[in-house]
Amino acid sequence: MSRIATSLVLVLTAAAGRASAEPKAVAPAAKSDCTLPAAALASKTGASESSGLDLSPSGHPFTHLVVDNPLGNVTVEGYDGVAIHIETRKHAPDDDTLERLRVSLIPSADGTVRITSTADGGREVRPVARGAVRVDLFIRAPRNAHVEAAASAGKLDIANLDAGGDLDTASGPISVCNVSGEVFTHSLTGATRLQQVFGSVDAQAVQADVDLDTITGERLVATVDRGSIAGRRVRSRTVQLTTTDGRIRLEAEVALHGRISAASLGGDVDVRLHRHGGVVVRAQGAKVDFGALGVPAVLADGWRQIALGAADAAAMVELRSQHGNVQFVIVE
Amino acid sequence: MTETLADALPPPAILAEPRSRVPAQLADDAELIAACRRGEARAMELLYHQFKRRVFGMAHRIVGASDAEEVAQEVFVRVFRGLANFRGDSQLSTWIYRLTVNASLSHLAKRGRRQEVGDDGIAELPAPPVAERDPGLASRIEAALAALPAGYRAILVLHDVEGLSHEECAAILECRVGTCKSQLHKARGKMRELLGPMGVVAPGANR
Amino acid sequence: MIRCEEIEPQLTAYLDGELEGPAGSVVRGHLRGCEACRAIATDEAALRDGLRALPAADVPASMWAGVQARLAAAEVADAERPSWRRAVARWTPSVRRLAPTFGAVGLAAAAAAALIVWRAHGRAEDAVAPAPPGVAITVPIPALSPDTALAPSDRTAPSFGGAAGVGGAHGSDPRLVAPSDDDVTADLAHEAARTSAAYAATADNLAAQLADVRSGWPADRRQQFDARLADLRIAVAGAGEGRGRQRALRAEIRYLQGALIRDEIASNDRVLAAPGRLR
Numbered sequence: 001m002s003r004i005a006t007s008l009v010l011v012l013t014a015a016a017g018r019a020s021a022e023p024k025a026v027a028p029a030a031k032s033d034c035t036l037p038a039a040a041l042a043s044k045t046g047a048s049e050s051s052g053l054d055l056s057p058s059g060h061p062f063t064h065l066v067v068d069n070p071l072g073n074v075t076v077e078g079y080d081g082v083a084i085h086i087e088t089r090k091h092a093p094d095d096d097t098l099e100r101l102r103v104s105l106i107p108s109a110d111g112t113v114r115i116t117s118t119a120d121g122g123r124e125v126r127p128v129a130r131g132a133v134r135v136d137l138f139i140r141a142p143r144n145a146h147v148e149a150a151a152s153a154g155k156l157d158i159a160n161l162d163a164g165g166d167l168d169t170a171s172g173p174i175s176v177c178n179v180s181g182e183v184f185t186h187s188l189t190g191a192t193r194l195q196q197v198f199g200s201v202d203a204q205a206v207q208a209d210v211d212l213d214t215i216t217g218e219r220l221v222a223t224v225d226r227g228s229i230a231g232r233r234v235r236s237r238t239v240q241l242t243t244t245d246g247r248i249r250l251e252a253e254v255a256l257h258g259r260i261s262a263a264s265l266g267g268d269v270d271v272r273l274h275r276h277g278g279v280v281v282r283a284q285g286a287k288v289d290f291g292a293l294g295v296p297a298v299l300a301d302g303w304r305q306i307a308l309g310a311a312d313a314a315a316m317v318e319l320r321s322q323h324g325n326v327q328f329v330i331v332e
Numbered sequence: 333m334t335e336t337l338a339d340a341l342p343p344p345a346i347l348a349e350p351r352s353r354v355p356a357q358l359a360d361d362a363e364l365i366a367a368c369r370r371g372e373a374r375a376m377e378l379l380y381h382q383f384k385r386r387v388f389g390m391a392h393r394i395v396g397a398s399d400a401e402e403v404a405q406e407v408f409v410r411v412f413r414g415l416a417n418f419r420g421d422s423q424l425s426t427w428i429y430r431l432t433v434n435a436s437l438s439h440l441a442k443r444g445r446r447q448e449v450g451d452d453g454i455a456e457l458p459a460p461p462v463a464e465r466d467p468g469l470a471s472r473i474e475a476a477l478a479a480l481p482a483g484y485r486a487i488l489v490l491h492d493v494e495g496l497s498h499e500e501c502a503a504i505l506e507c508r509v510g511t512c513k514s515q516l517h518k519a520r521g522k523m524r525e526l527l528g529p530m531g532v533v534a535p536g537a538n539r
Numbered sequence: 540m541i542r543c544e545e546i547e548p549q550l551t552a553y554l555d556g557e558l559e560g561p562a563g564s565v566v567r568g569h570l571r572g573c574e575a576c577r578a579i580a581t582d583e584a585a586l587r588d589g590l591r592a593l594p595a596a597d598v599p600a601s602m603w604a605g606v607q608a609r610l611a612a613a614e615v616a617d618a619e620r621p622s623w624r625r626a627v628a629r630w631t632p633s634v635r636r637l638a639p640t641f642g643a644v645g646l647a648a649a650a651a652a653a654l655i656v657w658r659a660h661g662r663a664e665d666a667v668a669p670a671p672p673g674v675a676i677t678v679p680i681p682a683l684s685p686d687t688a689l690a691p692s693d694r695t696a697p698s699f700g701g702a703a704g705v706g707g708a709h710g711s712d713p714r715l716v717a718p719s720d721d722d723v724t725a726d727l728a729h730e731a732a733r734t735s736a737a738y739a740a741t742a743d744n745l746a747a748q749l750a751d752v753r754s755g756w757p758a759d760r761r762q763q764f765d766a767r768l769a770d771l772r773i774a775v776a777g778a779g780e781g782r783g784r785q786r787a788l789r790a791e792i793r794y795l796q797g798a799l800i801r802d803e804i805a806s807n808d809r810v811l812a813a814p815g816r817l818r
Contacts (some may be wrong), residue, residue, distance in 0.1 A: 070727055100724075121724030122416045124369055130726040150782070152730060168782065170734050186789055188737050204789055206741050223793055225741055242796055244745070263800045265748075322800070380606065384598050392596040401599050408606040409613060473589045492590035517551040524582050 034159040034177030034196070036075050046132075047098045048091045055107060056083040062141065063111035063163075066148045071101065071117045071135040073154040073172070078143035078161035084113055087138040097128050101135050115139070146181070156190075164199055182217070200236070209246070228267065243267050247324075251331075254279055258315040268324040271317065274331050278314035280307045285319070285326035293330060361424045368415050380408060383425070386494060387432050393489040394436035395443075396478060403439050407432045426503045429496075433486050433504060440482050476526040484519035491516050541569055543576050550576070554584050731781040738788035739775075745795035752799065764804050767794065 055062075062084055067074050072089075086105070092098040100121075106114040117135040136154070141147065147165040149156055156167050157175045164181025167174050169190040176183055180198040185205075192203050193211040200217035203210050205224045212222065212231040220236035222229050224243045231241070234252040238259050241248050245266040253274040254260055262269045269285065282303045283296070290296055296304035307314070308330065319326045364382075367375030387407050392400035410431050418427060477485060490501045491512075502512045546569045552558050553566040570577050721729070746768075753761055771791040778784040797803035 070730055071723075119723040119727060120417055121722065122369065124416060125722065125724070127722035130721075130723045133723055168785075170730070170737075186785075188734060204793065206738065206792070223796060225745070225792065225796065242800055244748075244796060244800065261801075265800045320801070377603070380603055384602065385595065388598045388602065389596050393593075397596070400596065401602055401605065404598075405602060405605040405609055409609045412606075412610055413613060469585070469589050470593060473586065473593065477590075488590060492587055493593055495591060513552065513557075517548060520551055520583055520586060523586055524579070527582075527586065529578065529582060 036077055036157055036159055036177075037073065037155065046091060046093045047095045048089065049098055050087065050089045053086045053088070053105065054083050055086070055105065055113060057111070060109065060111045062107075062113050062145050064113070064148070065139070065141045065145045066112060066114045067137060067139065068115070068150045069117045069135060069137050069154060070150075070152040071119065071130075071133060071154070072151070073136040074139070074149050074151050074156050075137070076139045076141055076147050076149060076158045076161070076165075078145070078159070079140050080143060081140075082142055084142070084145075085140040086115060089134075089136040089138075091134040093128060093132050096126065097133060100125060101133055103135060103137070254315040254317065256313040256315065259318075260315070261318045263319070264321045264324055266323045267321060269319045269321045269326045271319055271327070272329045272331050273317065275308065275315070278307070278309035278311055279317060279330075280305065280311075280314050281317040281319070281328055283319040283326045283328060285321040286323055287325040289325065289327045291327070291329050293328070362420075365415055365418065365420075365424060368412065376412060379411070383411075383428050384408075387428065390429065390432045390489050390494065391436050393477060393493055394433070394482065394485055395439050399439060399443070403435050404432075406439075407435045410435065422503055426500060429490070429500075429504045430506070433490070437482055437486065472527060473523075476523050479526055480519065480522055484515065484522055487512065487515045488519045488523070492520075541565060543569075543573060546570075546573075546576050547579065550580055550583060554580060554587060731785075735780060735784045735788060738785055738792065742788055742791045742795060745792060745799060749795060749799050760804055764798060767804070 061082055065076065065084065067076065086103075088103050090098055090101045090103075092101060100119050101117065102120060103115065103117045106116075108114070115137065117137070119133060141161075143160065143162045145161070146163040147158055147161055148167075149158065149165065150168040151172045152170045154169070154172045155175070156169050156172055157177075158165050158167065158179060159175075159177040160179070162180045164183050165176065165179060166184040167176065167186070169187045171189045172187070173191040174185045174187055174193070176185065176194040176197060178196040182200045183194065183197050183202070185192050185194065185201075185203045187205045187208055189207045190205070191208050191211070192205050193213075194201055194203060194215065195211075195213040197215050197217060200219040201212070201215055201221065202219075203212070203222040205227055207226040208224065209227045210222050210224055210229045212220065212229070212234060214233040215231070216235045218236060219238045219240075220231075220234060221240045222231075222242070224246055226245050227243065228246040229241045229243055229248045229250075231239075231250040231252060234250060235255070236252075237255050237257070239250070239252060239261065241250060241262045243264045246264065247267040247270070248262045248264055249270045250260070250262055251272045251274075252260060253276070256277050260271070260273075262271055273279070281290070281293075281296075282299070282305045283290070284303050288296070288304050290304075290306055293306055293308070296306040298304055317328070319328060364375055364379055368379055384404070388400060388404040391403040391407065395403050407428070411428055414431070418424070422430075477488065480488070486505065487501060490496045490504060491498065496504070498509050498512050498516075501516075502509045505512065507515075546566055549558060549562070549566055553563060558566060570580055753764060756764070768791070771787070771794055775784060775787040775791060778787040
C-alpha cells in the first residue's frame with residue numbers, strides 16, 4: 001500500500017493593501033461580450049468582509065469546480081490559467097453573525113474543487129433571518145474546468161468556459177455566456193438567459209422565462225411550465241422547445257436533416273426560419289398562419305403542412321399550440 | 333476572615349475530584365453539551381472528568397509520556413471551543429476520541445521523525461525471552477508499541493488498549509469497518525515482528 | 540488442505556471471536572493440526588491480552604488547570620485577533636475537516652496537494668487591511684481512492700418523507716413550502732425539501748391537467764402512460780432529499796408536459812436521440 005502522505009499547504013501571504021482587492025486583469029476573451037456582474041460594494045449598514053483566496057494545483061489540474069452557495073450570488077469566469085481564484089464577500093447585520101457565515105473549500109485529488117457556503121447554527125446564536133445575511137462568490141477558474149454551480153435566490157453567472165456546466169437555482173436568475181460544452185440549467189423561478197453557447201443546451205424552468213441567443217450546439221432543449229421561451233440566432237440541428245403556458249418565439253437557422261419542434265398548450269408559437277435547403281413544416285393551432293408561403297395542405301390528423309424546396313434531406317419543423325396561434329415565416 | 337479547621341484540612345479523598353452540582357442524569361450527552369455551550373463551568377468540569385482518562389490514555393500511548401499532557405490539554409480546548417459546531421452527527425465520545433487521535437497524530441507529524449523511536453529503539457528492545465512466563469511483557473509491549481508506525485499505533489490503542497469496538501474505531505478514524513479490521517490485523521502482525529516469538533502461552537494454558 | 544497463508548489473515552478475527560460458524564471451525568481445525576499457526580495464534584492472543592492489560596496512565600493533576608488556562612488564553616486571543624485572522628479561522632476549519640486520520644498517516648493510495656494562497660482585504664470599514672504575516676500550515680487532505688473510503692461524516696441529509704405515491708399525488712408538507720421565519724441555519728436545512736415541494740406541486744398540477752385528457756385515451760395508451768408515470772414516481776420516491784429528488788421531479792415534469800402538450804406517451808424523446816441526457 002502506498003505510504004505517500006498527502007498534504008494541503010495553506011499559505012498566508014501579506015496582503016498587498018488595497019491593490020489586491022482589485023479584480024485581476026482577465027485575459028480578453030475572443031469574440032465575447034459577456035459582462036459579468038462586478039463585485040458589489042458592501043452595504044453601509046451592518047458588517048461586511050471580503051477576502052480572496054488563490055488555489056493552485058500541484059499535480060492534477062483542476063478539472064471540476066463544484067459550487068454550492070445558498071446564501072448569495074455565484075459568478076464563475078473562465079480564464080487562461082491553472083489556478084482558481086475565489087473572492088468572497090460576506091455581509092451580516094453584525095460581527096457575531098458575520099462569524100457564522102462560512103465558506104468551505106475542499107480540493108480533492110481527482111481535480112475537483114468544492115466550494116460551499118453555510119451559516120453555522122447552534123443554540124447560542126442570535127437568530128437572524130436568511131435575507132439578512134449574504135455571501136457572494138466571485139470565482140475565476142481554468143477555462144477547461146467543468147462547472148457545477150447551485151444557488152438559491154442569488155444570481156448564477158458563468159462565462160468564458162470551455163467544458164460546459166450544470167447550473168441550478170431555486171429563484172435566482174441564471175446567466176450563461178460564451179461557453180462551450182454541454183450546458184444544463186434548471187430553475188424553479190429564476191429567469192434563465194443563455195448566450196453564445198457552443199454546445200448542446202438543456203434548460204428547464206418552472207415559472208420563469210428562458211432567453212436563448214446564439215446557440216450552436218448539436219441539441220437545444222428548453223422546457224418551461226409557466227413562462228416564455230425566446231430564441232434568436234439558434235443554429236442547433238435539433239431544437240425542442242416546450243411551454244405549458246407561455247409564448248414561444250424562435251428565430252433559427254435550420255440545417256439539412258435538422259429538426260425543430262416548438263409546442264405549447266396555451267401560448268402562441270411564432271417561428272422565423274432561415275433555410276438552406278428543403279424544409280417540411282407542419283403546424284397545429286387555434287389559428288395557423290403561414291403568411292406568404294401560401295395555403296397549406298390539411299392532413300387527416302388535423303396537421304397543416306407545407307413543403308418548401310427539395311424534399312431530399314429536408315429539415316422537419318413541427319409547431320403546435322392547443323389554445324394559441326401558430327405563425328411561421330421564412331426569412332430568406 | 334477566620335480560617336476554620338475544616339478549611340485548613342486537605343479534602344477527603346472522595347472530594348479530591350471536583351464534584352459537580354450537575355445531577356448525574358444530566359450527564360446525558362445532549363444536556364451536557366448544551367450546558368457546556370452555555371459556558372457552565374460545572375458542566376465543563378463534568379465533561380472533562382468523564383473523558384480525561386481515555387483522552388489522556390490515548391494521547392499517552394500515541395505520542396508518548398512526555399507530550400501526552402500537552403496534547404490532551406489541546407484536545408480539551410478543541411472540544412470546548414468546538415462544541416458550538418458539534419452537530420451530533422456522531423456520538424460525543426466518538427467525536428472527542430477522533431479529536432484525540434487527530435491531535436496526537438498531527439502532534440507527531442509536527443514533532444517529526446526525530447523523536448520517534450526509530451531502528452535504534454527497536455534494537456534496544458530486550459531479546460525475546462525463552463522463559464514460559466514473561467514478567468517484562470508489559471514493558472516490552474510498550475516499547476514495541478512506541479516503535480510502531482503511528483497509524484498502526486492508533487488502531488491498536490483504540491481497539492486493543494482501550495477496548496473499543498470495530499464500529500467505534502471506524503467512526504473515530506472515519507474509515508470503513510473492514511479497513512479497520514485489516515489495519516488491526518496488520519498492526520498486530522507488525523507488533524509480533526517487533527516482539528519476536530513470545531511463547532508465553534502454552535497450548536492448554538489458555539486463559 | 541488449507542494452507543497457512545489462508546489462515547493467517549483470519550487469525551485476528553478468529554481470536555477476537557468474530558469468526559462464526561464454518562469459517563471459525565476451519566480455523567480451529569487448522570490450528571489443531573498446525574503448530575506454526577498455533578504459535579502465531581498464541582502469540583497474538585498474548586499480545587492482545589497484554590495490550591488490554593497495560594496499566595492505565597495516571598492523568599496528571601495539573602491537567603484541568605492547564606485546559607482552563609488555555610481556554611482563557613484562547614478567549615483573550617479571540618478578542619484581540621484582527622479581522623484577517625478571524626477570516627482565516629473561518630476558512631481553516633473546513634480545510635482541517637479534510638484531514639482523515641488515515642490520510643495523515645499515509646494510508647492514502649494517491650497523492651494530491653494544492654497550494655492555497657489567501658489574500659485578506661479586511662473588512663469594508665477597515666481603511667487599510669492589516670498585513671498578515673506569512674504563515675504556513677500543512678494539513679493532510681484526503682486522496683480519493685476506494686481504499687480509503689473516507690466518507691464525510693455529515694453527508695446524511697434529513698429525510699422529510701412523503702414524496703410520491705404511485706398513481707397518487709405528491710404529498711408535500713405545507714410547513715416546508717411556507718416561507719420560514721426561522722434562523723438562517725434552520726432555513727437552509729429546509730431548503731432542499733422546500734424546493735422539492737415546489738417541483739412536486741408543479742408535477743401534481745400537470746398531472747391534474749392531464750386527468751381529463753387521459754380519460755379520453757384508449758386503454759393501452761392509458762396503461763402505457765400510467766406505467767411510465769409510475770416509474771418516474773418511483774424514481775422520485777427512491778431519490779434522497781435534495782438535488783437527486785429534484786432531478787427526478789424535473790424528469791417527471793418533463794414527461795407530463797410531453798404527454799400533455801405533445802401527446803408523447805412512450806417517452807419524451809421523439810426529437811432527441813438521447814433521453815438520458817435530459818435531466
